Amino acid sequence: MTMPERLTPPQPPSRLQREVAAAQRRVRELWMIGKALASTDHPVMAHIVPMRRCNLSCAYCNEYDDFSKPVPVETMYERIAKLAALGTTVVTISGGEPLLHPELDLIISRIRKRGIIAGMITNGYLLTAERIHRLNAAGLDHLQISIDNVKPDDISKKSLKVLDKKLQLLSEHAVFHVNINSVVGGGIHNPQDAVTVGTRALELGFTSTIGIIHDGSGQLKPLNPDERQVYRRMKSFEKKNYSRFNHFQDAIAEGRPNNWRCRAGARYLYICENGLVHYCSQQRGYPATPLDRYTVDDIRREFLTEKGCAPHCTVSCVHQISYIDHWRAPQNISAVPSPAAVDVDVRELVQID
Numbered sequence: 001m002t003m004p005e006r007l008t009p010p011q012p013p014s015r016l017q018r019e020v021a022a023a024q025r026r027v028r029e030l031w032m033i034g035k036a037l038a039s040t041d042h043p044v045m046a047h048i049v050p051m052r053r054c055n056l057s058c059a060y061c062n063e064y065d066d067f068s069k070p071v072p073v074e075t076m077y078e079r080i081a082k083l084a085a086l087g088t089t090v091v092t093i094s095g096g097e098p099l100l101h102p103e104l105d106l107i108i109s110r111i112r113k114r115g116i117i118a119g120m121i122t123n124g125y126l127l128t129a130e131r132i133h134r135l136n137a138a139g140l141d142h143l144q145i146s147i148d149n150v151k152p153d154d155i156s157k158k159s160l161k162v163l164d165k166k167l168q169l170l171s172e173h174a175v176f177h178v179n180i181n182s183v184v185g186g187g188i189h190n191p192q193d194a195v196t197v198g199t200r201a202l203e204l205g206f207t208s209t210i211g212i213i214h215d216g217s218g219q220l221k222p223l224n225p226d227e228r229q230v231y232r233r234m235k236s237f238e239k240k241n242y243s244r245f246n247h248f249q250d251a252i253a254e255g256r257p258n259n260w261r262c263r264a265g266a267r268y269l270y271i272c273e274n275g276l277v278h279y280c281s282q283q284r285g286y287p288a289t290p291l292d293r294y295t296v297d298d299i300r301r302e303f304l305t306e307k308g309c310a311p312h313c314t315v316s317c318v319h320q321i322s323y324i325d326h327w328r329a330p331q332n333i334s335a336v337p338s339p340a341a342v343d344v345d346v347r348e349l350v351q352i353d
Contacts, residue, residue, distance in 0.1 A: 010129050012173050013175050021175040022177070025117075028117055028141075029117065032090060035087075035089060036089070036267070036325075037324070040300075040325060040328075041299060042086055042089070043083070043267055043268065043299065044090060044267045044321050045267070045269075046083050046088050046090070046091050046268070046270070047091075047092050047268075047270045048076075048080075048083070048093055049071075049094055049098075049271065049273045050070060051068065051070050051071065051095045051096040051097060051100050052064060052068035052095060053068040053096050053097065053100055054095060054100070054123070055097050055100065055125060056123055056157050056158065058156040059154065059155045063095070063096065064095065064096045068096065068273065070101045070102060070103070071101075073103040073106055075275070076103075076110070077107075077110055078292070079275060079292075080116075083116070083269075083271075086296070086299070089116060089117060090117040090119060091117070091119070092118075092119035092120065092317075093107065093108070093120045094120070094121040095122075096273075098121070098122060099125075099131070105137070106138075108120070109138045111139075112141075117142070118138075118140050118142075119140075119142035120135075120140060120142070120144070121144045121146075123158050124145040124147075125162075125166070127166045127170065129173050132169060132170060132173040132174050133173060136173070136175045141177065142176060143170070143174070143176055143178050144178075144179045144181055145166075145179075146182070146183060146211065147197045148182070148188055149189065149197075150190070150193045150196050153189055155188060155189065156188070160196065164200065167200070167204055167206075168204065170206075171204040171205055179206060179208070180197065180198070180207070181208075181209045181210070182194035182198050182208070182210055182211070182234065183211045184210065184211075184223060184230055185212045191226050191227045191229075192230060194230050194231075195230060195234060198210070198237045207238070209234075209238055210230075210238070210249075222252075227253075228253050228254070231249070231253045248316075248319045249316070257312055258310070258312075258313070259311070260319065260322065261322060261329070261330070261331050262279075262306075262307040262309075262322055263321065263322040264279035264280050264283070264318050264322070265287060265298070265302030265303075265305065266300070266302040267321050267322060268322065269294075270284070272284060275290055275291050276291070277289050277291050277294050277298075279309075279318075280315050280317075280318050281315070282315055287302070301333065304329060304332055304333045306332075306333065
């Protein structure tokens with residue numbers, strides 16, 4: 001009787017491999033910025049959801065369920081092709097928990113084959129050395145994990161205690177960029193945990209950012225004095241290229257509205273699991289147009305549409321993408337009724353089994 005063959009554990013990438021991958025990312029990111037400055041007729045970033053189901057149930061999150069099936073990979077290919085046809089330069093996969101999708105690697109690979117920068121937001125629980133190498137092979141460019149506390153509690157299980165071994169695996173094996181986002185607000189019991197999380201991220205060679213947890217419609221929840229102190233300390237951890245586009249958070253931390261031009265629906269698209277285009281994850285319901293029917297005319301309209309939810313918005317990815325165009329095209333189209341108030345039954349817009 002022969003002994004089963006042992007699998008060879010994946011070997012960490014060399015320093016040269018990491019440096020080459022980083023240089024290639026920078027070139028494509030510079031191309032993304034140049035293209036965005038040259039024309040406003042295409043999305044810069046789209047968030048796309050291949051899996052609404054999540055293996056966790058964080059108390060503050062409204063972006064998951066515990067029963068949804070994965071979107072078929074052929075359907076995801078069609079949506080990626082449409083985003084490419086619209087000229088999208090970055091596609092970030094989110095959820096739910098995208099690592100639950102059985103064909104995630106194929107989805108990432110298809111994004112890259114279309115010449116699009118590929119990102120992903122995950123809770124990190126399902127990462128292993130072998131899984132990280134598969135993400136490397138698929139061509140993932142950026143990965144973000146939000147860690148909410150040092151020890152798990154009734155608000156969130158995304159804790160440093162649980163995830164530190166996963167972070168060590170990423171530090172050892174990932175060739176893609178990793179950002180660790182810590183948070184304040186939203187009922188997080190110990191704001192100081194954010195500093196511990198951010199410090200650990202820097203120790204492992206990652207970038208570190210701080211997020212302010214919003215309410216269920218993406219709106220402002222002012223920080224208390226202790227939370228503001230932690231926020232200011234965490235801002236010093238952010239690299240210049242991150243902090244430059246996160247200045248909007250200063251007003252949020254102090255409970256003040258921001259005066260800005262939200263380009264959601266144009267430069268930023270949120271594509272739900274049903275294939276509908278929404279302003280963002282927190283304003284699902286408008287325009288709620290099927291992606292396959294979205295056109296340049298829709299992009300141009302939404303680029304010039306003032307969003308009623310913008311002054312108190314805390315959704316950082318929309319702020320950051322919109323900042324590219326802060327200097328041009330004042331918005332002169334009145335918004336439809338506040339997106340948060342639009343009640344849309346998606347079953348009337350798409351066929352759902």
